[in-house]
Amino acid sequence: MDGATKVITTEEEKKTAAVVRLKNIGLRGVTVADTKISHVDGENGILIYRGYRIEELAQGSTFEETAYLLHYDELPTEDALQKFRKKLIEARPIPEFVFCALKNLPKESRPMDVLQAAIPILATADEDLDDETRAANMAKAIRLIARVPVIVAGWQRIREGREPLPSDGALSHAENFLWQLTGAQPDPEIARDLDTILVLHADHSFNASTFACREVVSTRAHMYAGVAAGVGALSGSLHGGANARVMKMLQELRNEKDISGWVRSELASGRKIMGMGHAVYKTLDPRARFLKDMCFRLGKKLHEDHWCRLSTEIEETAIAELNTQGKTTIRPNVDFYSASVYHLMGIPLDLMTPVFAVARIAGWTAHIIEEKFADAQEKPALYRPLSEYVGHYCGKTGCVYEPVAKRKQ
Ligand SMILES: CC(C)(COP(=O)(O)OP(=O)(O)OC[C@H]1O[C@@H](n2cnc3c(N)ncnc32)[C@H](O)[C@@H]1OP(=O)(O)O)[C@@H](O)C(=O)NCCC(=O)NCCS
Secondary structure (H helix, E strand, C coil): CCCCCCECCCHHHHHHHHHCCCCCCCCCCCCCCCCCCEEEECCCCEEEECCEEHHHHHHHCCHHHHHHHHHHCCCCCHHHHHHHHHHHHHHCCCCHHHHHHHHCCCCCCCHHHHHHHHHHHHHHCCCCCCCCCHHHHHHHHHHHHHHHHHHHHHHHHHHCCCCCCCCCCCCCHHHHHHHHHHCCCCCHHHHHHHHHHHHHHCCCCCCHHHHHHHHHHCCCCCHHHHHHHHHHHHCCCCCCCHHHHHHHHHHHCCCCCCHHHHHHHHHHCCCCCCCECCCCCCCCCHHHHHHHHHHHHHHHHCCCCHHHHHHHHHHHHHHHHHHHCCCCCCCECHHHHHHHHHHHCCCCHHHHHHHHHHHHHHHHHHHHHHHHCCCCCCCCCCCCCCCCECCCCCCCCCCCCCCHHHCCC
């Protein structure tokens, strides 16, 4: 039983191994499915949702309209948008027992863990849970899009020892989130900026969390099971968790005099600069440009543009330093400037990734429906890749099993 023996067991595996070597590369460059929902052109820094450039949507659309677009493959008429907004507003109130369950959790619980725990609790309250028709899945999607922000804001209130607030049907999705979070009427400019952020973060093709959602529902699990997996994947520091890590870095560097020295030493010791680099973009992430402008505008308005200036200094120094190492494609991603923007909006550090989820839930549910109904391919498929076994191997008969009492102690 000493040492690992490399074994390829079946003919099928031998064939696959001969044709493709895709192991341990994090599926980079591997196309696993078709999608009609969004597309990332990493070379040219282009992101489209259902054919529309993200720049157009960020400037002209709203989160509600973008969520409609992601789900229905076309922009809504005025009437369709009104109806969709109404459904979202009506779906906001959540059953009391959901908050009762959350109130029993330790107040120091991480908001992403609380959100992930809340998703199956919401499932138990969904009257359409066992109905797998397209209409029922759309109804579930609307409930999830409406309720994820209510959970995030509600948990913030609960951990502060306060009661969650009822939603306000007169407020837009972004405005209502700010209201339920703070209990104050939202500043119109900040609410509009948050709305833009939600549009920018709503979808991003087969990113890790969306792929997790799709993989889970490919087993025919329900939408909530897929979304819970998505929340878990988003929580990681290489994915949605990066925005909070960026803010932590900025706070730690607030009084640092030698930013370039710090950047050099980080890179020299093999550490990554959070909020920079991307698995697909090999140029500036188109969303980062918006967030940088927003950061400076909001920073000036609130007399706090030092966060954006500090970010820019880190960005420029890191790019110059990475260039000298021949790494010429690492640029700020969506998390780099969104961290400062969230901070300026008064969103606590550990709520930054949950706010990402408030936006991404729209993409997750659209992808789950596309996966379930094979909207972009011939028929639904169960994701089931192969792995190469490199563990102990004692031949086809297997290793000799000895009961615990007889085993060498
Ligand atoms: C997002 C990320 C995982 C994508 O990485 P990837 O395409 O898998 O590329 P790798 O991590 O393999 O990086 C390739 C090289 O660039 C370097 N690199 C990538 N991102 C870097 C960063 N932010 N800072 C410094 N170096 C970086 C890596 O160290 C690696 O160098 P090496 O070849 O000498 O080992 C990576 O850029 C990263 O960890 N960024 C920081 C976390 C982050 O912001 N995540 C949010 C993504 S939206």
